[in-house]
Amino acid sequence: MKFGVVQFPGSCDERDTVLACEKVGEAQLLWHADPDLHASDAIVIPGGFSYGDYLRVGAIAQFSPVMESVIDFAADGGPVLGICNGFQVLCETGLLPGALLPNTGLRFICRQVQLEVVNAETQFTRAMTAGEQISIPAKHTTGRYYAPGIAEEQIVFRYATGENPNGSQDDIAGVVNEAGNVMGLMPHPEHAVDELTGGSTDGLKIFESMALALA
Amino acid sequence: MPDTASLPTVEDAVALALTRDEYALIVEKLGRQPNQVELAMFSLLWSEHCAYKHSKKLLRTLPTEGARVFMGPGENAGAVDIGGGWAIAFKVESHNHPSAVEPFQGAATGVGGILRDIFAIGARPIAVLDALRFGEPTSERSRYLLDRAVAGIGHYGNSIGVPNIGGEVYFEAPYETNCLVNAMALGIARQDDIVRSAATGVGNVLVLFGATTGRDGIGGASVLASTELDSADESKRPSVQVGDPFEESKLLECSLELLEKDLLVALQDLGAAGLTSAAPEMASKAELGIDIDISKVPLREAGMEPFEIMVSESQERMLCVCTPDKLDAVLAVTEKWEVNGTAIGAVTDTGNVRVLDGDEVLGDMPVVALVDDCPIYDLAPEKPAHQIYPAPVATLTGNESVHDTLLALIASPNIASRKPLFEQYDCLVQSRTARRPNESDAAVLVMPEDADGAIAVSIDCNGRKVAADPYIGALTAVLECASNLACVGAEPLGTTNNLNFANPEKPHIAWQLTEAVRGIADGCSQLDAPIVGGNVSLYNEGTDGPIYPTPVIGMVGLLPDAAMAGQSGFADEGDYVGFAGWNEMPSLAASELAKLRGEPLPTELPPIDMIHQLKVLKAIREAVRRGELKSCHDVAEGGWLVATAEACLLGDVGCSLLEGSEDESSDEILFGEAVGGFVVSGSKEDLEKLGEKIPVDIFGTVGGESLKVGPYSWTLDELREAHGALAPLFP
16 A cells, blocks of 8 residues: 655645554655656645645646646546645645635634544545544645535544634535545644654544555 | 946935944945945944854853754754654744734744745755834733734744744733744754755756845845935835735745755845845855846846835745856745746855946955954843832732732733634644643654654743743743653753843943843753753833843754643542642742732842752653642642643643631742742642652642632632633634
8 A cells, every 4th residue: 555645846835744644654755846646545745835835725736747747646546635725725736626715814823622423434534434634734724615505424524612723614624536546634644643743643544544545 | 337426425324324334344344435335235234133142151051062963053944853854843933023013924924034044955844933112001002013913923934834833921010012023933843854954066057046136124224225316215215125925835845845855055034134144144154155137137127227126025035045057946945836936146166246237247245354354242131220120000009819819820921821812823733742831841742753852832931030041040941841841751852042131332231132142041951951042132122121131042952752741730530639849939920910019020039049940851751651640730830839730721630739728828938930830730649759850749639510729719710711811802
């Protein structure tokens, strides 16, 4: 099981993501200018500010050579996880529905949040149970999810009651595409894989689920 | 070269902040009058900022050597040895005046500048901390500066993926027209990979990379611009630099890749005074010369004057030196990161800095004259006869009940929760943060397994105490940092300082500076925490007078095991609560309560018993390392009762102390301040064990929904509401 973690200029959490992936399998960085996915079994698009995000968050990254290959990979059913900026990129490419808007407070927020697992049937959540709560950090300025009419079965994670940090529609924290092989979420599971530095190890379950799905 | 008639005059030199004597000395060193380019370069390199001409003699009195010092002052940043072949680089720097003009960019570029200092020596930046000073938040201007400075720090650090793990902020009237924005950064490197800035090897190539060079940050030199171009508008050019964290992110990765591939001889960041400062300093360290061809410098805008190119402070630029055979490989890496790598010059054996425009020589100056010959001035310190600062504006009458006094204190801007600020910073990225803000008194970062342990960091300075007594106040700042480190079980390794003072040419400011440096030197010597680098920011005076003298101290310590790092908040119901450390009554002099009551600043503070302090720090540190303290929080502003209330709030649990006692306590006992006091909790046996080494009073237990102290009681909810007083400033 080999994860490919995309690295754009301006990515911030790519090394953290590699460390998290390596707890359940192998991981390699994929340089943005290289369209070759180097035989990755799953792709993770990490957090950060791809290409500086000076236009609209994630707007430039969709045109990078690596993303063209990721789009093809997803169309063939390959698992793709987008975290934070990665979620924003996946919405911009159209692999996921909806858009991410500036937080209602218009400020960057970094805090540990409680999430509720809404759908435990996906390849990203099968190591969890529906209704389970997990504690992982969120950190972003542009995380208010907006997707009018999104199907209930596409909602994978919700912020627990009172935990919504950004004003996301229906407390949505993470969604999958209709086919179920592409997931985006705003909070950072890769920052909750170690008790000492993550506040919990709950985030690991997402990476374990992905490994299970491919096993 | 231009003919003499068009040369700038001594008046131009004065307009650039050189003295007439300094101008005469430049003429003597050159053997002729300097031309425009040369005068611009001298004026910057001989400025206080670059030459430390009023502080150099004092700085030489600071302790800089110790067993753990890997690289002391003189390079872009200092570094300490943490074992296993690893070094931690760190430094604090100020960006005060730019932040007072444009707080978002001023603070953002302050972070950018200090990060470049770290990766310029080949260390990967792993953390940022910030120290901020503003006027009272009752002032609209102060609220604006606070809001924008915090946003700027967050913008830069968050975007570049370096966590902000701690900091401090004080609100005092003397900072109203001259805010302070200091940023500290830390980096990690293999000791073998640390690179220096000496441009060695005649014939080696100078490569400039990073952002293009524009007219931003041309401050003092804009006087020359207006005389040269004869246009009034030119003097209004923006002199605040604009930061681009994305460019810096590429610059960082590019720099580290160049070093990883072993392609460089030397590396230097372009900070204040741009190429003017970077190139001669690199040449000076190698005792060689440098040629720079400004026609090669990639420009942001057309028609820039040669001196503008030389003094531009455009951000996100680096200068490196490589051997000619490695130039292509260097340019390939700069190409990969899209950072405009360009060969702009060469190392020479002339001992001169030559500024060329193609074949034309625009300036030719001895490196020694530029870098080493700036006159160094003696200070004329004189203790003022009276306290020079006005009394703070009273917000309490002194007749309030103990109950209301505590609530007022924990709601006061200097004590209220910093959560609305630090939540705007990413404290997690890079996966090293073992103790986040509010979890413990010092931030804790996990280090590689083969290092000697984890590191802890603290930054602090209470300027009001330094204003009251510069020696004791500065010593207090050093000890406060050491206390914070002790709370997580860390022992100091090294220290960095940023001396923020007013005009040192005034005798009473010179006295503040001299006494404060003596306090830092004594504290750092006794703690064996040498100064490995730092910065000086002078002339911090607004129209209302000087700032409080503010020698910001940043201290890095080592603890064997991050998992054992202490926490500030009470942990479990039933734990015993103790108070540890003090062997004398604390004092209300220059305390937070005295401020709220509008009491005039005293002219001295009680002496500090250093032998006792060292004993307390050691005992606390060792108890934390053995896991004998379930919580440990040091007493600072507001005294013992405030620290206890904070331990309740951080642990989200109450405590019951001095149960059954109806005795009323004095303000000194409840709210007096002194260094070396700690609110601790744990088992009775463990607290008693600590009591065998240092004074410990065990007087209650953790539990319940309120803070109860003898006859006094506060619910957690009312404490929480008061402590959240800053939240409305960040709606």
